[in-house]
Amino acid sequence: AQSVTQPDIHITVSEGASLELRCNYSYGATPYLFWYVQSPGQGLQLLLKYFSGDTLVQGIKGFEAEFKRSQSSFNLRKPSVHWSDAAEYFCAVGFNAGNNRKLIWGLGTSLAVNP
Amino acid sequence: GAGVSQSPSNKVTEKGKDVELRCDPISGHTALYWYRQSLGQGLEFLIYFQGNSAPDKSGLPSDRFSAERTGGSVSTLTIQRTQQEDSAVYLCASSSGSRGAEAFFGQGTRLTVV
Numbered sequence: 073a074q075s076v077t078q079p080d081i082h083i084t085v086s087e088g089a090s091l092e093l094r095c096n097y098s099y100g101a102t103p104y105l106f107w108y109v110q111s112p113g114q115g116l117q118l119l120l121k122y123f124s125g126d127t128l129v130q131g132i133k134g135f136e137a138e139f140k141r142s143q144s145s146f147n148l149r150k151p152s153v154h155w156s157d158a159a160e161y162f163c164a165v166g167f168n169a170g171n172n173r174k175l176i177w178g179l180g181t182s183l184a185v186n187p
Numbered sequence: 188g189a190g191v192s193q194s195p196s197n198k199v200t201e202k203g204k205d206v207e208l209r210c211d212p213i214s215g216h217t218a219l220y221w222y223r224q225s226l227g228q229g230l231e232f233l234i235y236f237q238g239n240s241a242p243d244k245s246g247l248p249s250d251r252f253s254a255e256r257t258g259g260s261v262s263t264l265t266i267q268r269t270q271q272e273d274s275a276v277y278l279c280a281s282s283s284g285s286r287g288a289e290a291f292f293g294q295g296t297r298l299t300v301v
Contacts, residue, residue: 104286104287106289106290108292115278115292115293115294115295116278116280116292117292118289118291121287121289123287162229162230164290166286166287166288174220174232174235174237174243175220175290176232177222177229177230177232178229179228179229179230180228180229180230
């Protein structure tokens with residue numbers, strides 16, 4: 073069955089440190105891949121997405137993500153975290169088979185940033 | 188409208204009452220999703236509408252939950268005989284329905300069943 077896994081439920085980093093949030097999916101072909109952020113009291117906002125082409129994609133707020141087909145992963149990275157990055161991060165996958173366009177979501181990773 | 192609009196933003200209801208939650212998607216978006224997010228939890232898929240196709244209701248937790256989408260636009264999620272475990276934020280999202288289209292989310296309706 074199609075699935076998305078975010079192995080880390082909660083991560084704490086110090087401000088200025090680098091960040092990597094993991095996302096793995098289970099699917100037989102290349103999916104469409106998304107990262108969303110949900111800041112406290114805010115709605116879900118798209119950070120970046122991957123459809124095809126260059127496997128390293130740039131997003132808003134200094135985030136990037138790399139699609140690795142061999143590992144079925146789409147990990148989110150940021151070189152230097154800011155206190156305002158504290159939020160919940162969700163990975164989502166869209167499968168391009170047939171008429172099913174439904175997005176499948178990971179359970180999210182909660183990021184805390186220490187000053 | 189410019190974005191996905193949900194109403195009400197907050198709803199407090201007594202156990203056993205019925206509630207209706209409304210979602211106005213972005214104009215022209217053919218796909219519409221309902222999700223539930225309990226405190227500290229991820230996104231729980233409820234139902235998915237895509238154009239004129241039969242909706243995917245596989246995520247509805249019980250027969251107390253139903254949803255409809257009129258005219259391919261506005262959607263209403265109805266919860267009958269509400270229970271305390273129904274308390275959550277209910278999120279609506281829409282997309283253009285094209286392959287790989289991103290979903291745009293509303294601000295959600297916070298439902299509290301007392």
